[in-house]
Amino acid sequence: DTGVSQNPRHKITKRGQNVTFRCDPISEHNRLYWYRQTLGQGPEFLTYFQNEAQLEKSRLLSDRFSAERPKGSFSTLEIQRTEQGDSAMYLCASSLAGTGVYEQYFGPGTRLTVT
Amino acid sequence: GQSLEQPSEVTAVEGAIVQINCTYQTSGFYGLSWYQQHDGGAPTFLSYNALDGLEETGRFSSFLSRSDSYGYLLLQELQMKDSASYFCAVRGNQGGKLIFGQGTELSVKP
Numbered sequence: 001d002t003g004v005s006q007n008p009r010h011k012i013t014k015r016g017q018n019v020t021f022r023c024d025p026i027s028e029h030n031r032l033y034w035y036r037q038t039l040g041q042g043p044e045f046l047t048y049f050q051n052e053a054q055l056e057k058s059r060l061l062s063d064r065f066s067a068e069r070p071k072g073s074f075s076t077l078e079i080q081r082t083e084q085g086d087s088a089m090y091l092c093a094s095s096l097a098g099t100g101v102y103e104q105y106f107g108p109g110t111r112l113t114v115t
Numbered sequence: 116g117q118s119l120e121q122p123s124e125v126t127a128v129e130g131a132i133v134q135i136n137c138t139y140q141t142s143g144f145y146g147l148s149w150y151q152q153h154d155g156g157a158p159t160f161l162s163y164n165a166l167d168g169l170e171e172t173g174r175f176s177s178f179l180s181r182s183d184s185y186g187y188l189l190l191q192e193l194q195m196k197d198s199a200s201y202f203c204a205v206r207g208n209q210g211g212k213l214i215f216g217q218g219t220e221l222s223v224k225p
Contacts, residue, residue, distance in 0.1 A: 004157075033212060042202045042215030043158060056211045091157065099165075101206055102148045104213065106157040 004107035006092050012113045013082055020078045021110045025094030032075050033104060034067055035091040043091055043106075049075060050097055082114045117141040119203055119216035126222045127193055135188045135219045137203035147179050147186045148204045148213065158202065161188070190221070198223045 005024045013019050025032045031050050035043035046065065047057045051072040064082075069075040079086055089111050093104040119139045127133040137147065146165040150158040164170055164179035164186060176189040190197055200220050204213040 031211070040217070042204075042218050043213075045207065045212040045214065048211045050211070056207075056209050093158075099146075099163075101211060101213065102146050102163040102204075103160045104158075105160070108157050 004092055004094055004105050006090075006107040006110050008110055009108060010111045010113075012115065015084060015114055016081055018078065018080045019082060019112065020076055021090055021092075021112075023075045023077070023092030023094075023107060025074070025092070026105055027073075029094035029096055029100070029105070030072070031095045031097050031100060032069055033093040033095070034075070034077050035093065037089045037091055037109070046077070046090075079112075082112075084114050087112055087114045117205060117207065117214045119205060119214065121201075121203060121216040121219045123217065124220045124222070126224060128224050129193055129195060131193050132189065132191050133193060133221065135190075135201050135203075135221065137186045137188075137216060139184050139186075139203070139205050139216075141184075141205050141208075141214075143208055144181060144184075145206045145210075147177070149175075149177050149188045150202045150204060150215075151199050152202065152218070153199045161201075193223050195223050195225065197221060 033048040034046040037043045049069040064080045067077045089109045091109045093106045095104045148163045149161040152158045162177040174191045179186045200218040202218045204215045
């Protein structure tokens with residue numbers, strides 16, 4: 001297994017455009033997480049899935065953000081009507097359920113720049 | 116709510132030992148994790164403590180005191196490649212996420 005992969009690695013978009021990111025987790029992991037990270041800060045939780053069910057969503061996540069994991073494998077994160085404040089690194093992680101929450105495997109991230 | 120505090124920066128010399136502290140406030144505690152992140156890279160899991168005491172993994176050790184709401188990461192025989200940010204993290208109240216500290220940037224000097 002090659003680990004968690006994310007695409008694209010970089011995305012530059014104009015304010016008001018929609019963007020979609022993809023995450024492919026480690027195949028045997030049933031949990032998938034999305035985090036956002038800005039410079040000098042720790043990863044900030046956005047949402048997570050167990051299999052195909054979205055079990056928790058951060059209150060920080062506005063209605064412009066939506067995530068799916070349709071078959072319990074890969075996941076997509078969509079941001080509609082992007083704003084400059086959305087510029088950040090978007091990290092995906094996966095783990096096993098239970099105590100696996102403490103040992104998450106992160107992908108390389110998608111760096112979003114909104115101009 | 117939940118919060119974690121870490122020093123923002125630590126500097127040490129190659130070959131030395133450094134300790135990165137983490138204090139946490141959380142309504143329910145189930146364990147403390149540590150992650151390493153090199154500049155431009157992804158966070159990488161280092162260790163997890165559920166019970167009080169020291170866990171050793173090679174040059175890295177992690178300690179937890181639940182009564183003091185405190186833990187630390189100990190790095191021995193520092194190498195230049197250890198220059199990175201180190202984050203402590205606790206599980207969120209609803210169980211499915213990690214809450215990360217703001218990170219400690221470690222600079223290892225020759």
